[in-house]
Amino acid sequence: MIDGEEVHLEPLQARLLSYFIENRGKVLSTQQIADDVWQRTQVSDNLVRQVISLLRSQLQDKTRPYRIIQTIPKQGYLFDIEVTEPSITRTPITEEAVPLTRTAKPKNKRMVLAVAAILTVGLIVAWVVKMVTPQMKQR
Numbered sequence: 001m002i003d004g005e006e007v008h009l010e011p012l013q014a015r016l017l018s019y020f021i022e023n024r025g026k027v028l029s030t031q032q033i034a035d036d037v038w039q040r041t042q043v044s045d046n047l048v049r050q051v052i053s054l055l056r057s058q059l060q061d062k063t064r065p066y067r068i069i070q071t072i073p074k075q076g077y078l079f080d081i082e083v084t085e086p087s088i089t090r091t092p093i094t095e096e097a098v099p100l101t102r103t104a105k106p107k108n109k110r111m112v113l114a115v116a117a118i119l120t121v122g123l124i125v126a127w128v129v130k131m132v133t134p135q136m137k138q139r
Contacts, residue, residue: 002059007058008058009055009058010054016033016052016055019037020069020079021083023079024080024083025078025079026078027075027076027078028076028077028078028079029075029076030049030077031045032076033052033076034047034048052069052077056069067081
């Protein structure tokens with residue numbers, strides 16, 4: 001939550017924010033961040049910068065100089081703000097409680113529709129080619 005407003009992060013952004021919180025007050029190089037957050041051998045500096053940019057946007061840290069995730073020229077990034085855990089009162093789940101379920105919805109409906117359309121066209125073309133090829137051989 002930022003200023004009482006709930007912020008939703010993608011899993012990679014959440015891992016990156018947790019990493020910054022754990023290393024609060026330390027200047028972290030892009031290589032350190034890549035090694036510790038991605039835990040893969042090859043992660044480009046550009047990818048690290050891109051995810052940091054997305055995280056800044058989610059945290060509403062859009063104006064330069066950045067105040068939440070500071071850029072330290074030729075060194076890396078510094079996260080040095082106070083982070084507090086909200087006091088949340090959890091409601092215990094009773095045995096009578098019925099879990100809410102919902103079907104997963106695609107995040108990008110246009111992309112799903114485009115892929116479905118392309119696959120449909122491909123199947124139609126393949127069917128037409130299969131039907132036309134025997135007729136061409138007979139001639």
